[in-house]
Amino acid sequence: MEQAAAKHKGNTVVVLDFGSQYTHLITRRVRQLGVCSVCLIGNAPLSTIASYAPSLIILSGGPHSVHEHGSPSLPPSFFDYTVEHSITVLGICYGLQLIVKVLGGHVKPALSQEYGRMEVQPVPGSALFGDGPLCTRLSVWMSHGDEAVELPNGFTVACKSMQGGIGAIENPSQHIYGLQFHPEVTHTLRGIEILKQILFNVCNIKADWKMQDVLEEQLKLIQSTIGPTEHAICALSGGVDSTVAATLVHKAIGERLHCVFVDNGLLRYKERERVMSTFEKELHLPVTCVDASEKFLSKLKGVTDPEEKRKMIGREFICTFDEFALKLERELGKKPSFLVQGTLYPDVIESCPPPGSGKGHSHTIKSHHNVGGLPKEMQLKLVEPLRWLFKDEVRKLGELMNVPVGFLKRHPFPGPGLAVRILGDVTQGDALEIIREVDEIFINSLKEAGLYDSIWQAFAVFLPVKTVGVQGDRRSHSNAVALRAITSEDGMTADWYQFDPKFLADVSAKVCNSVRGVNRIVYDITSKPPATVEWE
Numbered sequence: 179m180e181q182a183a184a185k186h187k188g189n190t191v192v193v194l195d196f197g198s199q200y201t202h203l204i205t206r207r208v209r210q211l212g213v214c215s216v217c218l219i220g221n222a223p224l225s226t227i228a229s230y231a232p233s234l235i236i237l238s239g240g241p242h243s244v245h246e247h248g249s250p251s252l253p254p255s256f257f258d259y260t261v262e263h264s265i266t267v268l269g270i271c272y273g274l275q276l277i278v279k280v281l282g283g284h285v286k287p288a289l290s291q292e293y294g295r296m297e298v299q300p301v302p303g304s305a306l307f308g309d310g311p312l313c314t315r316l317s318v319w320m321s322h323g324d325e326a327v328e329l330p331n332g333f334t335v336a337c338k339s340m341q342g343g344i345g346a347i348e349n350p351s352q353h354i355y356g357l358q359f360h361p362e363v364t365h366t367l368r369g370i371e372i373l374k375q376i377l378f379n380v381c382n383i384k385a386d387w388k389m390q391d392v393l394e395e396q397l398k399l400i401q402s403t404i405g406p407t408e409h410a411i412c413a414l415s416g417g418v419d420s421t422v423a424a425t426l427v428h429k430a431i432g433e434r435l436h437c438v439f440v441d442n443g444l445l446r447y448k449e450r451e452r453v454m455s456t457f458e459k460e461l462h463l464p465v466t467c468v469d470a471s472e473k474f475l476s477k478l479k480g481v482t483d484p485e486e487k488r489k490m491i492g493r494e495f496i497c498t499f500d501e502f503a504l505k506l507e508r509e510l511g512k513k514p515s516f517l518v519q520g521t522l523y524p525d526v527i528e529s530c531p532p533p534g535s536g537k538g539h540s541h542t543i544k545s546h547h548n549v550g551g552l553p554k555e556m557q558l559k560l561v562e563p564l565r566w567l568f569k570d571e572v573r574k575l576g577e578l579m580n581v582p583v584g585f586l587k588r589h590p591f592p593g594p595g596l597a598v599r600i601l602g603d604v605t606q607g608d609a610l611e612i613i614r615e616v617d618e619i620f621i622n623s624l625k626e627a628g629l630y631d632s633i634w635q636a637f638a639v640f641l642p643v644k645t646v647g648v649q650g651d652r653r654s655h656s657n658a659v660a661l662r663a664i665t666s667e668d669g670m671t672a673d674w675y676q677f678d679p680k681f682l683a684d685v686s687a688k689v690c691n692s693v694r695g696v697n698r699i700v701y702d703i704t705s706k707p708p709a710t711v712e713w714e
């Protein structure tokens with residue numbers, strides 16, 4: 179992405195992150211409009227920002243209040259730099275409030291907070307909304323408790339909320355703008371049009387961002403990072419991300435790439451056999467399968483804390499990769515020095531270090547095993563070519579490299595596997611066997627009903643509770659299992675899937691009739707937020 183941005187100098191958008199849950203969405207929307215966009219931490223040094231030669235800098239929203247002591251702010255002399263280089267600045271929510279505060283206006287807690295859908299009315303002839311189709315009452319999404327009450331010199335109100343609050347501000351001569359609402363969320367009905375107006379009319383940016391560019395630039399970057407003689411290992415899971423990453427690196431360095439698939443004992447029904455056969459027959463990638471199931475399961479015995487589990491799995495993966503590297507060293511006479519992983523942008527965002535660590539403003543949700551769970555003493559250097567991309571972008575990249583479409587449509591499966599789908603101790607009783615069977619029935623039923631592709635992810639969860647049932651006139655005291663199916667764009671937010679009740683009834687009957695040890699099925703009807711996709 180760094181290289182990609184270099185090529186788009188003058189047509190790049192830098193998003194400065196102040197911890198909003200929507201920062202990634204801003205980056206994503208801009209890229210969907212064909213413009214190169216990168217996200218940096220809010221107080222990134224000016225030199226880092228300048229290295230992207232942005233035409234537009236967007237300041238994200240955030241959970242803090244600008245008047246709180248120690249709340250995140252902009253790097254020193256930020257506006258001197260943007261004005262001197264005629265760079266446009268757009269603040270969104272917290273970003274707007276920051277502009278107002280830093281430039282000498284006044285922000286204070288609002289008497290009535292605005293959360294959810296609101297209406298705003300642009301001021302006719304404003305630089306932001308013009309006199310055309312956007313100069314009409316707009317239905318927007320707000321989420322703020324503070325408000326700007328006094329604007330800095332040179333600023334005017336560009337739109338007002340129906341409650342009389344400020345909806346947008348502007349200072350066109352200095353190219354500084356602010357929106358109190360969120361144009362990036364779909365609930366702001368004409369949000370995309372507003373972003374287009376800013377990118378293409380206010381900033382005159384050219385839409386020259388294409389997936390083909392990412393492919394070519396990543397190939398060059400991988401070649402220069404790994405060098406002409408070094409070897410790399412790729413941790414291949416059978417999932418979309420690592421397969422696309424492996425295909426990319428294989429294109430870049432050929433047989434110096436050595437793929438390893440780890441059977442950690444936490445895989446789905448017959449997953450090992452299926453994955454190995456697909457790699458060989460359809461993808462033609464050389465892969466070694468390492469059976470480390472006993473090691474993983476013995477380490478996990480008795481571990482019940484979700485974060486503990488994730489960190490332990492992260493450590494065991496790395497140990498396994500290190501051992502594989504040693505084995506290769508004996509065979510090749512040279513030790514591989516790089517580890518390729520299919521880490522995606524959402525993995526990175528959600529594993530962000532907590533505020534106060536000086537590394538990020540968002541909260542840690544859970545440590546994705548391949549990001550937050552990695553040990554510090556790791557010997558292999560990481561190569562993560564998909565680190566800046568979202569899932570749908572990775573699927574497009576895969577298509578460009580002719581990875582079979584059926585494979586690219588696979589539902590995501592987390593690296594810690596069934597360990598985060600068995601609540602509590604993974605090794606309890608028959609939990610692993612039970613969850614494998616239920617999951618297989620559920621997924622096959624989805625495929626048979628033609629629903630698999632319209633669902634982003636579906637799976638079963640083993641609940642460590644026993645409930646009373648009656649089966650064959652006998653009392654049973656067996657496990658309850660939960661089913662989860664969600665729709666999502668990128669796994670960052672999700673909604674539960676509304677099945678026809680008959681479908682759920684059929685799956686429930688099939689499971690209780692054929693899986694020993696289960697007498698109750700529940701269906702998870704929680705979106706993300708407030709829940710996450712996986713239960714741990």
Ligand SMILES: Nc1ncnc2c1ncn2[C@@H]1O[C@H](COP(=O)(O)OP(=O)(O)OP(=O)(O)O)[C@@H](O)[C@H]1O
Pocket residue numbers: 412413414415416417418419420421438439440441442518519520521548588589590591592593594
């Ligand atoms: N069983 C495994 N063997 C080797 N590497 C693994 C395994 N499971 C996960 N990994 C590594 O961890 C990374 C993250 O896993 P994750 O499940 O997010 O991605 P994926 O499996 O590649 O794609 P998907 O999200 O579609 O399942 C993988 O890209 C891969 O590098």
Ligand SMILES: O=c1[nH]c(=O)c2[nH+]cn([C@@H]3O[C@H](COP(=O)(O)O)[C@@H](O)[C@H]3O)c2[nH]1
Pocket residue numbers: 488525528543544545546547548590591592593594635669670706709710711712713714
């Ligand atoms: O590579 C991964 N390593 C992990 O540790 C991990 N945990 C969750 N997931 C997957 O990420 C998406 C969002 O999941 P959550 O809402 O549960 O965080 C969903 O698609 C999850 O399946 C993981 N992927």
Ligand SMILES: NC(=O)CC[C@H](N)C(=O)O
Pocket residue numbers: 198238239240241242243244270271272273321322323324325
């Ligand atoms: N969404 C936001 O950026 C909120 C900004 C600030 N925390 C407020 O409540 O006003």
Ligand SMILES: [Mg+2]
Pocket residue numbers: 415416417418590591592593
């Ligand atoms: Mg996976």
